[in-house]
Amino acid sequence: MSRPNAQSMKPATAAKKLDVYLPATPAEFQQNPITRAELATLQENPPQWLKDLRKNGPHPKNLVAAKLGISIAGLARGGVVDALTTEQINQLLEEKPDWLVAERESYQNVLREERRLKSLRAEQARES
Template sequence: MSRPNAQSMKPATAAKKLDVYLPATPAEFQENAITRDEVAALLADPPQWLKDLRKNGPHPKNLVAAKLGVSISGLARGGVVDALTTEQIDALLAEKPDWLVAERESYQAVLAEERRVKALRAEKAR
């Protein structure tokens, strides 16, 4: 990786752009600044470690929430505080614990309300 400069970013920022959980990345990635070009290269031709992380995890909370169909707050209310692997996410989806069912229903209701408000605003703008 490269030295910090105006075109580089912290590893945490690069991990967010790559949608990966930073503590699961290789040490070299975590310890060095990454340039925009390097991030673009990783996106264009991901190395095996990146492919494995994206496929198997552990995944960052935003991706865990999306895969479970809940909000990040819903994860916290359900007691999920750590990153989860794809296998753990699949197990939760199969088990359907009460908190997950409730949070999914709640999240869908919030999304429906957001769509209703957006449509109402669009109608008023006409």
């Protein structure tokens, strides 16, 4: 890839921006700083390894949680500590273990409460 400079980022930062799990990326990607131009190229014209990672995983925790409809903390409470593949995520969605059902319900309650509070604050702002 390239030499470190003010316009480059660590591989971990680039992986986060690409929504991929860093340890699953090729060694060359993991070991070299990535420039903004290289990142833009990866986003606009992803190589096969990036397409495969995005499709099959393993996926980072934030994407696993989003695909399961729960929070990252809910993953931890459910005992999920490692990155999961798309197949593993789909299997969990099919099996619907008790912890996942409970976490999804809890997460939806949190989101409802956040929406309610946002609406209440907006209403209060209009009144003042």
